[in-house]
Amino acid sequence: MxxxxxxxxxxxxxxxxxxxxxxxxxxxxxxxxxxxxxxxxxxxxxxxxxxxxxxxxxxxxxxxxxxxxxxxxxxxxxxxxxxxIEQAAFASRAEPAGTIKVTAPLPIGVNVLAPALPRFRARYPKLAVDLRLTDRLVDIIDEGIDVAIRVGDVVDSRLIARPLAPHKLCAFASPSYLAARGIPLHPRELAGHDCVNFRYQSSGQTLRWPFNVGGRILEITPEARVVVDVSDAVVAVLAAGGGIGISATYVAAPFVKRGELIPLLTDFAVDRFDITALWPESRRGNPNVKAFTTFLGEIFPSPAPWDTLIAENATD
The missing domain is CATH 1.10.10.10 (Winged helix-like DNA-binding domain superfamily/Winged helix DNA-binding domain)
Incomplete structure (x- = not known):
């Protein structure tokens, strides 16, 4: 026996x-x-x-x-x-409850997801949210993640993918900096400006600035006076008059709304990737996942409000 x-x-x-x-x-x-x-x-x-x-x-x-x-x-x-077994039990339950584990890049988590979580919790009071913000490429299956938000192309047959919004990159600077140094009207004019750049923590590489020039993507790496490795710090430096920098529109939008940043070179801005929601095939029928992914559709509407705000405040 x-x-x-x-x-x-x-x-x-x-x-x-x-x-x-x-x-x-x-x-x-x-x-x-x-x-x-x-x-x-x-x-x-x-x-x-x-x-x-x-x-x-x-x-x-x-x-x-x-x-x-x-x-x-x-x-x-x-x-x-x-x-x-756990997912089968969850699927048999109609009401979302328990804990949902969500992972996202830090900028999306801070600027888009976190401010919306109280509204989600008010709608589903029995469902707790475990939000994990990291730029590390998380193995969703092995780490037991219910929903992941990622930027870029993702191919994994074990996962269901849903595009949420374009990941638009644009140049920004403060009104005080532009009043003192002038407004660049073409990417080639950035060479005469103080630039603030972003460094990836994972690789140590600095961001190559993409611009759509004549239907082709032109990438430049400006000589930066300030380099930081957190996206939100880039816009903080820019808002303080530190120069011109590139930012995702959802990070810069609150600064634009308050008049602290002005969008630049918007005719050359690039939708580099999509922001995508991913969840395991095994969680297809999970009520927690259904509730959260439906909510994601609400906080990432089309067109995205941050992109509309940037377009309304563009200098060109």
Whole structure:
């Protein structure tokens, strides 16, 4: 007769599957909504029961042992089966409730999603939102994310994708800077201006400024007097008179509305990518996901209000 698996051992297998996929007890703990020490203890108990060392640990890294790699694929199947059971239970429930895990890039989360969450919570008081803002490319399936917002083209057969709005980039500067230095009417005139640029935290590369010139995309990397690695900091520097910079329109729009920034070179502005909502195929019938993705359609209307505001306040 086969020995029945206990709750403690099952918990250890789930913790092992997450930690093996994410390469970190801390990341696994966040995905499972428990403490890192709980993950560590569960895996230690599992290793003791199996008589195997599943991970090689140092102060800086966590990697699967040869025995751990052999067992990890089976543990992942267990994790996915558990997720499917949970989703089937959610789908049978009509009213959204529990917790929905959402991930998004920091600028979209801060400027679009976060201000709208109180309205969403008022509509669905039994549904809590766990919003995770990061520029890291999150593995939606392995990290148990319900809905992800991303910028750019995404191809993954495991995911359902819905375009939300164009990701329009435009140049901006403050009225005081333009009064002192003049208004550029063509991208080539930026060479005579102080420029503020953005650096990607993930790669360390600075943003190449795209402009649509004569139907072709021209990319330039201006000589920047200030470089920062957070999008909202770029517009803060610009609003303080720091020069000319490129920003997504949804980040700059509040500054434009208050008269602190003026859109520039709008005839050359580029819709570089789409902002897209993604969720796992397994959550197609999940009422929480249905409620949130429907709400996303409301806060990303077409045309986007921030793009309309920019067009109304353009200098050219």
């Amino acid at each position: 086969k020995e029945q698996i206990g709750i403690e051992r099952l918990t250890g297998l789930l913790a092992f599957a997450k930690a093996g996929s994410l390469g970190s007890y801390t990341a696994a703990a966040q995905a499972l909504s428990v403490s890192p020490s709980a993950v560590s203890k569960s895996i230690q108990r599992l290793e003791k029961h199996l008589g195997l060392k599943l991970f090689s640990r140092t102060t800086r890294s966590l990697s699967l042992t040869a025995e751990g790699r052999d067992l990890h694929a089976r543990a992942i199947r267990l994790l996915r089966d558990a997720a499917e």
